[in-house]
Every structure is written in C-alpha cells, then in structure tokens.
Amino acid sequence: xxxxxxxxxxxxxxxxxxxxxxxxxxxxxxxxxxxxxxxxxxxxxxxxxxxxxxxxxxxxxxxxxxxxxxxxxxxxxxxxxxxxxxxxxxxxxxxxxxxxxxxxxxxxxxxxxxxxxxxxxxxxxxxxxxxxxxxxxxxxxxxxxxxxxxxxxxxxxxxxxxxxxxxxxxxx
Numbered sequence: 811x812x813x814x815x816x817x818x819x820x821x822x823x824x825x826x827x828x829x830x831x832x833x834x835x836x837x838x839x840x841x842x843x844x845x846x847x848x849x850x851x852x853x854x855x856x857x858x859x860x861x862x863x864x865x866x867x868x869x870x871x872x873x874x875x876x877x878x879x880x881x882x883x884x885x886x887x888x889x890x891x892x893x894x895x896x897x898x899x900x901x902x903x904x905x906x907x908x909x910x911x912x913x914x915x916x917x918x919x920x921x922x923x924x925x926x927x928x929x930x931x932x933x934x935x936x937x938x939x940x941x942x943x944x945x946x947x948x949x950x951x952x953x954x955x956x957x958x959x960x961x962x963x964x965x966x967x968x969x970x971x972x973x974x975x976x977x978x979x980x981x982x
Contacts, residue, residue: 847906847919854904854921855895861885861910867894870905877907899923 846857856867864887868880885892885908901923908916 845906845908845917845919847921849899849921849923852899852901852923852925853895853897854899854906854923855893856885856906856908856919857891857893858885858908858916859891860916861892861908861912861914862887863911864892865908865910865916867909868907869896869899870907872903874905877909880905880907899925901925 844858844860848855848857854869865885866877866882867885868877868882870877870880874880881896883894883896885894904921904923905918906921907918910916
C-alpha cells in the first residue's frame with residue numbers, strides 16, 4: 811500500500827513540475843476586475859472596459875506601493891476598451907494600477923517582464939567574400955588572356971631551359 815501512495819505522490823509532483831513552465835510563460839493575465847495586462851518583449855500594455863470616460867494607469871516596480879510612485883500613462887479611450895502602454899520596460903516584476911477619471915480605482919494586476927537582449931544588426935557584404943575563385947568572376951578581354959598565356963609559356967620555357975642547362979654541366 812505504501813508503494814502505491816509513493817507512486818501517486820511522485821506522479822503529482824511530476825505533473826506539477828510539468829505545469830509550472832506553462833503558468834510562468836503566460837504573458838497576459840486577466841483579473842476579476844476586468845483589467846488585462848500583457849507583456850510583449852519590453853512593452854507592457856493594459857486593456858480595460860471599466861473606464862468609459864477615460865483614466866490613468868500606473869506601472870509600479872517592486873517596492874513601490876502608491877499610484878503616484880509608478881510610471882503613469884493616460885488611458886486611450888476606444889470604442890469599447892481603454893488602453894495604455896509602456897515601452898522600454900526592464901525585466902522584472904511589476905504591478906499595474908488603473909484609476910478612472912471619475913475617481914474609481916478599478917484595481918491592480920501583477921505582470922512579469924522577461925525580455926531577451928537584442929543584438930544590434932550590422933551590415934554584411936551583399937555577395938560575401940570573394941575567396942578561392944581568383945579571377946573567375948570578372949570577364950577579362952582577349953588581350954589580357956593572351957598576355958597571361960604568354961607569361962605562363964615563358965615561365966614554363968624558362969624553367970625547362972634552366973633544368974636542361976643544369977643537367978648539361980654534369981654530363982661532361
């Protein structure tokens with residue numbers, strides 16, 4: 811009976827460990843108060859339908875507790891929802907608080923920003939490096955090809971003449 815209990819406990823722990831990355835990786839959260847907070851890269855957005863007359867939202871980093879301490883943004887009033895966004899937000903844990911223009915505090919929602927650093931783009935050569943092909947890419951004229959052939963023939967002839975002359979000294 812004890813081994814069955816251990817199996818169930820271990821199975822539960824494995825299932826909890828498998829589900830943990832799914833809960834951490836969720837970029838948005840919806841609270842009961844109608845606030846939707848989304849973190850995409852280094853941008854945090856809030857969306858709500860609770861302030862039809864507009865309002866303000868505040869992004870508080872850890873350790874800050876009041877609305878005025880955070881980075882404030884006005885809610886842009888749309889047809890059905892009001893939105894605000896903050897860009898260039900550093901990685902970490904934050905809280906978003908929404909207050910309507912009529913004085914109501916809609917509520918707060920926690921959000922975690924996880925960004926990966928982006929590497930700066932550099933210009934790279936359009937055609938790559940011209941290595942190993944030699945002059946095979948450029949189209950040379952007839953005069954250049956004949957001149958090169960003459961030089962190669964002269965080098966071969968000179969090398970043969972030198973080797974033949976060197977061997978003649980040993981024959982005597």
